[in-house]
Amino acid sequence: MFRSSGRFRHQSDSSSCGDAICVEALSKHFRIPKERKQTTYDHLVGLLPGKNSSYDEFWALKEIDFSVRRGETFGIIGANGSGKSTLLKILAGVLYPDSGTVQVNGKIAPFLELGVGFQPDLTAKENIYLYGSIMGLTKKQIRERYDEILDFSELHRFENMKLKNFSSGMTVRLAFATAVQTDPDILLVDEVLAVGDESFQRRCSEKIEEIRRQGKTIILVSHALGSVEAMCERCMLLDHGKIRQIGEVGQVIAEYYSMVNGIDISDYYREI
Structure with a gap:
């Protein structure tokens, strides 16, 4: 699949990448309006030659290079706005890079936001079957795992209730319980441990x-x-869309503390 000059490649594509995920020179930017436009005419005038651009460019990610080994649990940390969630959405195929390449070798189960991909006007039961089918499970496989999904989420009483009437906590429980039952090769998890x-x-x-x-x-x-x-x-560790450090977890966390608090890394190690 191609968007702009960026590439997103699945395992069926030929590549020398032998890891679970390989990212090379990945960049992604967004256009941020400088001022609110009231009419279509205002938008068109802003695009005319000689007119000042009505948008600023924001680079969420800039020239990112890294790989994740098969079977590895890989952490991504950084301050708000550092590009973490944008990167996960690109890995999940929700967004496309503007440049660079991403190769994913295996089936991904993305858990990025509360109930992403669920349909609010469908019941919990219908959403389980819908999401399971999207992730490649047969109806027989979904039936076999259905009770386990409801057991994990503790939502048996609400299986016939529409999701639009669920609390955010109920939605995230159902989303996570369904995602992990799709038997993914790669699981993308964005702040799941901070909810519920x-x-x-x-x-x-x-x-x-x-x-x-x-x-x-x-x-x-x-x-x-x-x-x-x-x-x-x-x-x-991501910092304003760029990789600040990759390596052993304790050292990277120490660098993060140093970055946000202005403390010396050695202070962190003395505390632990």
Whole structure:
């Protein structure tokens, strides 16, 4: 698939990449309006030669290069606006890069936002079947895993309720429970451990650990640095759309503290 000069390649494409995910020279920018346009005429006038541009360019990601090994749990950290969620959306195929290449070797289950991909006017049961089908499961496989999905999410009582009447906590429980049952090769997780009550967060952690033991690849974006340090083998720190550091988790977290607090890295190691 192609958009602009960027490339998103699936495992069926020929490539020398032997890892689960390979990213090369990835860049993504967005156009931000400088002022509100009231009419179509205002928009067209702003595009005429000699007129000042009515948009600013914001580079969410700039020349990103990294790879994630098969079976690795890889953390991505950074301040708000550093490009973490944009990167995950590109890996999931929700967004396309403006330049560079992304290769994904395996089936991805993206868990990026509360119930992303779910339909609010459908019931919980209908959404389970819809999402499972999108992820390549047969109706028989969905039936076999249906009760386990509802057990994990604790939503048996609400299986025939439309999602638009769910609370955000109920929606995220159903979304996560369904996503992990699609047997992905690669799981993209964006702040799942920061939502829901303590019991749900504990079950999520246990499920992710189970997926890790199965040798699956996990990319975890989180501000919960303790969880990143406990679960990830390596970590990447993003800063204003660029990679500041990749490496051993403790060292990258120390660099993050240094960046946001202006402290010396050695202070962090003395504390731990």
